[in-house]
Amino acid sequence: MSTPRDAGRVVIVGAGLAGFSAAEQLRALGHEGPITLIDSEPAAYDRPPLSKRLFDDDFTVDSLAFATAEKLQAKRIDAIFGRTVASIDPSGEYVSLDDGSVVEADTVLLTVGGRARTLQIPGNDLPGVHVLRSFADAVAIRDRVAPGTRGVVIGAGLIGAELASSLLHAGAGVTLVDPVAVPLLPAVGEVLATHLHDMHATHGVEVVVGVTAAIEQHGDRLVVAVDEGPRLEADLVVVGVGLVPNTELAADAGIETDNGILVDAAYRTSAPRVFAAGDVARRRDDDGSLHRREEHWEAAQLSGQHAAYGMLGLEVPARGATWFWSDRHGVHLEATGRLSGPGEIVVRDGGAHPAVFLVEDGVLVGAAAVDDNNTVRAARRLIDQRIPVSEAELADPGVALRSLLRAAR
Incomplete structure (x- = not known):
């Protein structure tokens, strides 16, 4: 049973998707205390367009920003851009900036992401x-x-x-x-x-x-x-050979790290008033087993939102099947769940691009398709609800996956 807590003054180190999503979710959950975002970047902005839109005429920080200064102000979210956090207090009482200034806190969230390998x-x-x-x-x-x-x-x-x-x-x-x-x-x-x-x-x-x-x-x-x-x-x-998680702030503060900042189900680190989310966070179960870090857009968004629940001592929502997307050469890839490990691969041909599914013990555990959002969206629901499927139906391009959802009602 979760015990609600007053997060007080929340300082979020890192204003990417996870950090911004956490700030918004804190307000949505009714948190009234001060929230401060700190980032060395010039704004809180979306990163996927960096590889997709960098040659567009309207490619500017403002065009990528999650919110204008006015919208941040309306949400009562303070922002300090262009400054680097030099250190954090492991008790979560303050963070120190590279210019020697100190920002006081009651709760610290590290959404510091990573750097290019x-x-x-x-x-x-x-x-x-x-x-x-x-x-x-x-x-x-x-x-x-x-x-x-x-x-x-x-x-x-x-x-x-x-x-x-x-x-x-x-x-x-x-x-x-x-x-x-x-x-x-x-x-x-x-x-x-x-x-x-x-x-x-x-x-x-x-x-x-x-x-x-x-x-x-x-x-x-x-x-x-x-x-x-x-x-x-x-x-x-x-x-472009991957990401190195920025664990240095946490490690220097004595917070446990292992190819990421280790967090529990509530996104709490080994320091009770310090939380972590986004690309840098790595979940550790109660039995000590470690999950892989997730480096996709939705994972960052959800972990930031769910960290807000953790910071307020609220029950963290359950996670469904993972999902990511990518664009290349004018086509749009989407994938959900897993497509490696135990199970049987099923291929659906019949269009310009194949769709693939992974079935284990009669239920869908993963799917991917190109330019076919409906199939992936339905597949995600089939995975989350553990609805039995047949390999023949998955392979048949004439069978819409939504019909399998309707048949299970």
Whole structure:
């Protein structure tokens, strides 16, 4: 049984989606105390457009912001932008900023996310080698691109694939390098992962399988050396090989970390008045088992919202099946649940893109589809409600998944 608590003065370190969502949810739940968002960025803004919209004419921080200054004020959410938190008090009584100032608190929420992982290879810090995590990163990449620019993207996961598509659309020539022949296998299964990855070559992206060994400067151009592979000339190199969680603030305060800031079901850290959510948080069950960190948009939103419940001592809502999306080459991917591990993969053909499902013990546990929101939305409900399904029905493009929901009523 949860015991309501007065969170008092709440300081949220990190104004990304998790932090902003927590602030909004606190107000929605009736919290009347002060709320302060602190971030080194210029605003609280949405990050997925960084890889999708960076070449749009209206690409500005204001166009990505979750709320204007006026809307923040209307919600009584104070914001300190352009400042970095230097340390936090493990008792949750204050945070110290890089300019020496102190913000007093009764409850602290860490939604500090992560930083782009870099390659530990020669030349990783050369001018023209970029990562994509912040608005400033996106602007720096955009400023180096013109029609005919030659770009090499290292890492063909979600961010790399999206950026390769955006660069191509902006008129750049693009080479995509990854050590794995078919990325995203665990996320969407072999059939759909192969289908999606093949789209790169179809649209004119050169795909190279191999490990990047070094980046060299040759005159005004960069050269990417791939082990047992080609040497790729480039005007621009972008490294998209994952995220490193920003655990330093917590660790320096003596808060437990392990590839993330460890939290319980209420998003409470090992310091009772310090909570964590978003990309940096890693759930630990009562038996000590650890979950993987989640780095998708909805996961950040929900964890921020649910941390608000935890900070107020309220029962945290149950989580349903996970969900994420990605865009590349003009198509929209959605996936829910899991598509790896125990079970049988079922493929639904019959359209421009296959849909895939994972069935275990007669119930759906995962699904993914392209440009088919209705199927994924229905699949998510089938997963959450554990409605029995047949592999034949899932494979049949003439059977709408919504009909399986109706039949179960």
